[in-house]
Amino acid sequence: MRALAFLTVAFSVSHYVHSARILGLFPHTGKSHQMVFEPLLRRLAERGHHVTTVSFFPLKNPPANYTDVSLEGIANIGVETMDLGFYEQPRPLIGYFGVERILKQVREFYPLADMALNVCRKLVNWPALTEALKKDYDLVLVENFNSDCMLGLVHVYGINAPTVALLSSGMMPWSPERVGVSDNPSYVATLSTNLLDRMTFVERLENTFVQLYFKWWYRYDIQLKEQEVLEKHFGRKITDLSDLARNTSLFLLNTFFALNGVKPLLPGVVEVGGMHLDPNRKTIPPHIEKFLNESAEGVVLFSFGSLIKTASIPKYREEIIVTALSKLKQRVIWKYEDSGEDGTIIGNIMRVRWIPQLELLNHRKVVAFIAHGGLLGMTEAISAGKPMLVVPFFGDQPQNAATAEAAGLAKVLNYAELTEQSLLEGLRSVLSAEMRLSARRASKIWHDRQTNPLDTAVYWVERVLRWGPQSPLHSGSKHLSFHEYTLLDVAATLLAALILVILIIHYFIFTLIPRSLSFSGKKKIH
Numbered sequence: 001m002r003a004l005a006f007l008t009v010a011f012s013v014s015h016y017v018h019s020a021r022i023l024g025l026f027p028h029t030g031k032s033h034q035m036v037f038e039p040l041l042r043r044l045a046e047r048g049h050h051v052t053t054v055s056f057f058p059l060k061n062p063p064a065n066y067t068d069v070s071l072e073g074i075a076n077i078g079v080e081t082m083d084l085g086f087y088e089q090p091r092p093l094i095g096y097f098g099v100e101r102i103l104k105q106v107r108e109f110y111p112l113a114d115m116a117l118n119v120c121r122k123l124v125n126w127p128a129l130t131e132a133l134k135k136d137y138d139l140v141l142v143e144n145f146n147s148d149c150m151l152g153l154v155h156v157y158g159i160n161a162p163t164v165a166l167l168s169s170g171m172m173p174w175s176p177e178r179v180g181v182s183d184n185p186s187y188v189a190t191l192s193t194n195l196l197d198r199m200t201f202v203e204r205l206e207n208t209f210v211q212l213y214f215k216w217w218y219r220y221d222i223q224l225k226e227q228e229v230l231e232k233h234f235g236r237k238i239t240d241l242s243d244l245a246r247n248t249s250l251f252l253l254n255t256f257f258a259l260n261g262v263k264p265l266l267p268g269v270v271e272v273g274g275m276h277l278d279p280n281r282k283t284i285p286p287h288i289e290k291f292l293n294e295s296a297e298g299v300v301l302f303s304f305g306s307l308i309k310t311a312s313i314p315k316y317r318e319e320i321i322v323t324a325l326s327k328l329k330q331r332v333i334w335k336y337e338d339s340g341e342d343g344t345i346i347g348n349i350m351r352v353r354w355i356p357q358l359e360l361l362n363h364r365k366v367v368a369f370i371a372h373g374g375l376l377g378m379t380e381a382i383s384a385g386k387p388m389l390v391v392p393f394f395g396d397q398p399q400n401a402a403t404a405e406a407a408g409l410a411k412v413l414n415y416a417e418l419t420e421q422s423l424l425e426g427l428r429s430v431l432s433a434e435m436r437l438s439a440r441r442a443s444k445i446w447h448d449r450q451t452n453p454l455d456t457a458v459y460w461v462e463r464v465l466r467w468g469p470q471s472p473l474h475s476g477s478k479h480l481s482f483h484e485y486t487l488l489d490v491a492a493t494l495l496a497a498l499i500l501v502i503l504i505i506h507y508f509i510f511t512l513i514p515r516s517l518s519f520s521g522k523k524k525i526h
């Protein structure tokens with residue numbers, strides 16, 4: 001018994017990972033993306049690992065064992081860069097079968113290719129990164145978004161360590177085959193659509209087209225071009241980036257099914273949505289706190305997120321919004337860049353430059369949230385149990401809005417259909433007692449998990465550190481070609497066999513039998 005206990009202890013101790021060397025690679029410029037990964041990187045360092053993070057957002061107060069490699073200067077970072085005037089362009093005339101929606105999705109993804117390639121061309125020549133890549137690591141964390149340039153660099157510098165992909169969203173259309181998780185478009189909605197898991201024929205058509213298109217687009221407009229950039233720079237052939245991508249051990253997704261809908265998972269696809277929620281509360285600035293506490297009917301929080309520049313909203317739209325909001329009993333706090341230092345007050349509305357969003361959503365006076373459907377805001381709202389009116393714009397926002405509505409804590413309002421009346425109606429339904437109750441229930445369901453998301457993420461990262469390729473977490477489907485995966489070869493064989501059987505039966509019935517009948521008939525005559 002004692003020997004057994006000793007063995008157990010020895011076994012668990014020997015597989016505890018001590019201060020592993022972890023390299024985190026984050027070549028995307030969106031600040032909201034990094035906000036998801038930062039708490040995990042910090043926590044890994046706090047647990048004694050040596051973390052080297054390559055990103056556009058070096059930490060202001062890094063923990064011990066933490067090294068930042070800055071990419072600042074490679075490209076402009078994505079904060080308040082999205083102009084709302086973009087959504088005023090005349091819409092194409094083709095409105096049938098979701099064609100207009102498809103074109104919108106295609107157009108929105110388009111700039112991601114140039115962004116990826118511009119960054120990749122500079123990464124190959126970025127001395128601080130080169131230095132970092134010359135060292136040894138036990139594990140590589142890499143953002144899976146619009147680029148595989150980093151995978152190529154890791155390979156070129158001979159870093160032989162398991163790879164964990166981090167996403168600040170759900171799976172990108174080009175992610176599932178890397179780990180072999182099902183993304184059958186008959187029921188798995190593509191991230192850019194506003195579809196759920198039950199689709200009509202036309203919706204399945206849209207979903208299938210968009211999914212296949214984006215896989216193809218990613219391969220030809222990004223991956224192969226990055227391959228070219230790398231091969232040109234290093235002057236030699238490099239393993240195909242798609243093969244390197246298929247070597248990913250684990251995917252951590254910034255989703256959780258209770259908010260983002262149930263999708264197929266695998267041991268190597270783990271949902272850690274909510275891991276960015278910082279338990280250390282920030283303080284709410286005094287002028288905002290005062291505004292909150294002096295409201296009798298509660299406050300509606302209004303933010304279009306970090307990427308959209310709210311001040312770029314066309315005047316007529318702003319007037320619609322202000323008129324509608326001023327008819328509310330509640331007060332409104334609106335994140336709006338061009339505001340005074342202590343906020344600008346217009347009637348019941350206070351405009352502020354930047355808001356501590358999570359703290360405000362958790363504030364007892366905040367009763368609802370007008371949001372754009374960014375995943376972080378949605379996650380914060382469900383965590384706080386506050387109902388939302390969502391006006392989605394781009395990327396995964398339409399999808400996030402749709403799933404939040406299905407989860408019972410949101411109403412969706414189309415920006416193109418935003419009028420004083422639709423805004424007020426939407427707000428009244430979001431502020432109703434039923435909706436507040438429903439949001440609180442959704443929140444409880446969302447919080448109900450075995451472990452909190454940050455601990456879950458840490459566990460899985462360390463599990464990969466412990467076992468690496470010895471404990472595969474993917475399915476065999478990542479090794480299949482398209483026709484094998486979709487069973488087109490089997491279907492073709494079955495179809496051929498079926499046709500053969502029909503031909504044989506046909507032959508017997510219509511050729512053999514009538515002939516023998518007529519033959520016997522002839523015999524009789526003779």
Ligand SMILES: *[C@@H]1O[C@H](CO)[C@@H](O)[C@H](O)[C@H]1NC(C)=O
Pocket residue numbers: 155160161162163239243244247468469
């Ligand atoms: C795949 O990853 C493992 C480490 O997990 C490594 O040993 C192997 O060389 C990698 N294969 C390729 C093609 O990069």
